[in-house]
Amino acid sequence: MPSNWVPTQEGDSLNAASLNTPMGGVRDEINALDEPSIKRYSLNSNHLPSQVLAYGHKMLNPGAVHIYTSLLHPYPGWNTLAGWSTVNTAGSVGGGTELEAVLNTSVDLAASGTRGLLVYCNIQLQRIYDSLGVVSAAYYVIVALHVRLTTAAYIHIARTERYSPSDSNGAAQLTMWKDLPIRTLIKSTDLGATTTVDRVKAVVSVADSTGAALNTTNVELRRGNISAIALRGAVLT
Amino acid sequence: MADITLPTTFADAAVLTPGQVNNNIYSPAATPVSFEVINGWLDNANRDNGTYNISRYHIRPRSMVGGRQVGNTAIIDFFDEVFPVDQNEPSAHIPVHGAAIQFFLPYSPTVVVLMWQVYSANDADYNVGTDPSEFRLFIDSTLQTGQMRTQPGGRIPAGTTRLKRRDRVWSGHYVRMNSTDTSVLAAGWHSADIRAWSGANTLRIRIRNFKYWYTK
Numbered sequence: 001m002p003s004n005w006v007p008t009q010e011g012d013s014l015n016a017a018s019l020n021t022p023m024g025g026v027r028d029e030i031n032a033l034d035e036p037s038i039k040r041y042s043l044n045s046n047h048l049p050s051q052v053l054a055y056g057h058k059m060l061n062p063g064a065v066h067i068y069t070s071l072l073h074p075y076p077g078w079n080t081l082a083g084w085s086t087v088n089t090a091g092s093v094g095g096g097t098e099l100e101a102v103l104n105t106s107v108d109l110a111a112s113g114t115r116g117l118l119v120y121c122n123i124q125l126q127r128i129y130d131s132l133g134v135v136s137a138a139y140y141v142i143v144a145l146h147v148r149l150t151t152a153a154y155i156h157i158a159r160t161e162r163y164s165p166s167d168s169n170g171a172a173q174l175t176m177w178k179d180l181p182i183r184t185l186i187k188s189t190d191l192g193a194t195t196t197v198d199r200v201k202a203v204v205s206v207a208d209s210t211g212a213a214l215n216t217t218n219v220e221l222r223r224g225n226i227s228a229i230a231l232r233g234a235v236l237t
Numbered sequence: 238m239a240d241i242t243l244p245t246t247f248a249d250a251a252v253l254t255p256g257q258v259n260n261n262i263y264s265p266a267a268t269p270v271s272f273e274v275i276n277g278w279l280d281n282a283n284r285d286n287g288t289y290n291i292s293r294y295h296i297r298p299r300s301m302v303g304g305r306q307v308g309n310t311a312i313i314d315f316f317d318e319v320f321p322v323d324q325n326e327p328s329a330h331i332p333v334h335g336a337a338i339q340f341f342l343p344y345s346p347t348v349v350v351l352m353w354q355v356y357s358a359n360d361a362d363y364n365v366g367t368d369p370s371e372f373r374l375f376i377d378s379t380l381q382t383g384q385m386r387t388q389p390g391g392r393i394p395a396g397t398t399r400l401k402r403r404d405r406v407w408s409g410h411y412v413r414m415n416s417t418d419t420s421v422l423a424a425g426w427h428s429a430d431i432r433a434w435s436g437a438n439t440l441r442i443r444i445r446n447f448k449y450w451y452t453k
Contacts, residue, residue, distance in 0.1 A: 016247040023261055027241045030275060032285040043291065044300035045344055047280050051301055051452040052347040057416040061383030104415070120350070120410040124386065167402070174364060177387040181408040223383050227412040229348055231452075235290040 003029040053114060054230040056101035056199070065126050065220035066091035068141075068204050075142050075207035079158035084144065084203035087123060087224055099123070099224045100201035106150050107230040110188035110195035115233025119145060119160075121182040121202050124223040128166030129173040130208075130215040137168035140207040141219040143180050147190070148199035155191055160184050163207070200228045240282045242270040303342075304450030309335020315433055315440040322436065330373055330432030335444035337430035344424050346451035349413040351376075351429050354445035358404040359437035361390035370435035374411055377427055382418070384411055388440065407431075422451075 003025035008018050068085050072092040076083030090096030099121075109116060121143075128139045145160040160182050167176045182202070188195040202224060208217045244264060245257040264271040269278050284291070313334055321329045336353055351374070361369035367390070374384035391403030409431075413422045429449060433440060 016249045016251075019247045019253075019258065019261075023243060026272065027243055030272070030279070031240045031283055033279070033283050034285045035289040038284075038291075038295050040294055041297045043295045044297045045453045046277055048291070048296065048301060048453070049281060050347050055348055055414050055416075057412050057414055057419055059383045059418045120352075120412070122409055175368065175387070175389055177368065177389045177405065179386055179405070179407045179409065181410070183410075223385065225383060225411065227350070227410065227414075229350075229412075229414075235292055 051232045052229055053232055054103040054105045054107040056103040057227045058099055058101045059225040060089060060097060060099050061223055062089045065222050068092045068206050068219045070206040070208045070217035073205045075205040081156040084205050087202040087204050087221060098201060099226050100199055101226045101228040102199050103228060106196050106198040108196040113232055113234035115231045117186040117197060118229045118231055119184050119186060119200050121145060121226040122224060123180045123202055123221055125164055125176055125178040125180055126220040126222045127173055127175055128219050130217050132215050133173055135166045135168050136210060137165050138210040139166040139217045142207060143202060143204050145182055146201050146203050147186050147197050149194045150196045150198055151194050157184060157186060157190055202226055241272060241274050244270060302452045305340060306446050306448035307335060307338050308446040309444040313442045315435055317436055317438055320434050324371060324434040330434045332430040332432050333442055333444060336447040338447055338449060339428045340449055341426050342422060342424050342451060345421050346453055349422050349449060349451040351411045351449050353409050353431055353447040355407045355431055356443040357388045358391050359388055359435060359440045360392045361437035362392055362394040363390040363400055363403050365390055369437040370440045372407060372431050372433055375432055376429045381411055
């Protein structure tokens with residue numbers, strides 16, 4: 001709505017409205033710019049809200065390994081929530097600093113304009129061996145991501161399951177130093193009735209597919225970092 | 238928000254001061270309420286809500302997000318002569334060609350994401366138990382805590398056979414955002430790179446890519 005500024009003329013009486021009316025007209029015009037006022041490509045980062053709706057990051061850089069065992073955390077099977085250990089600096093016994101990104105604010109992934117929760121995760125694998133110090137190509141580590149709802153319940157994201165076998169060349173407990181990366185976009189369709197999330201964490205389990213189950217398989221993890229970014233993905237309405 | 242509210246509403250019979258008039262037209266503030274809003278303070282609050290949507294045609298390209306990728310198709314061999322014996326010496330790590338980038342941030346973004354894929358192998362004996370080669374991430378020539386990976390030995394002892402399953406890939410990522418263990422990057426020029434150190438005779442590297450993206 002264009003503003004029509006009418007100058008005060010000679011002979012007009014000067015009162016409050018002489019200033020309030022024209023200034024208010026300009027104010028109302030600038031406060032509610034219509035589409036023709038927005039020139040093509042004229043908006044930039046100063047005019048628009050952040051693309052990031054929520055974010056969180058966590059890094060583990062412990063001085064020692066954290067060990068997970070097939071005794072305490074055997075692989076629970078594909079797309080199973082229970083049975084995993086959170087990656088943490090104390091290993092299978094738990095209680096250490098967890099590899100969990102806490103969002104600065106919870107975000108509803110089903111909300112209009114929310115594209116999803118983009119998650120990057122890297123975990124460093126140091127060694128896999130059994131309680132006799134033997135390695136086998138049948139020993140595995142499996143990692144995955146769990147996202148937490150605001151109800152405090154976690155959801156297992158099955159497509160994020162990644163595995164690595166042990167380094168089976170010889171009996172020595174060789175350092176493997178493998179990097180296990182996970183990348184995913186968590187969407188509301190991954191969740192249930194509750195679609196508001198506030199955390200995402202890395203979990204780990206151990207598999208011994210020898211079938212013998214005679215010895216405990218140990219997995220040593222070391223460094224890790226996880227980042228979660230909730231992105232806006234719709235036109236600004 | 239940046240909506241104009243005007244500091245003064247004039248009343249009949251009150252004494253008019255120049256300052257009141259001037260402040261309505263221009264009075265700088267952290268959150269301006271005068272016509273000073275038009276000096277770069279216009280934002281979504283100034284949109285005529287509900288009558289139209291902001292589409293990509295309204296937005297200056299690359300003003301909300303930015304990013305770039307570099308890489309290297311060549312195999313790069315590093316020999317131990319170029320490194321000091323102790324990897325903890327200052328400047329012991331050498332930037333890897335193709336895994337180094339410089340970038341400009343027009344503002345301090347909410348998030349800067351760095352990603353890379355570094356393939357490596359070396360000719361150190363695989364079963365010696367030492368860790369002969371390593372990679373670290375630097376931003377603005379500062380080592381980033383926790384961003385280190387090791388290339389273990391990958392050769393059968395007393396031979397020339399390479400154990401390909403001892404080759405390693407670091408598909409890494411790192412973010413700079415406001416959190417307990419990292420922080421946002423300021424506006425301006427920055428650099429980021431993967432640097433190598435090795436005590437093996439040969440450290441062979443292939444860089445698939447090194448990239449960054451940021452968003453407001």
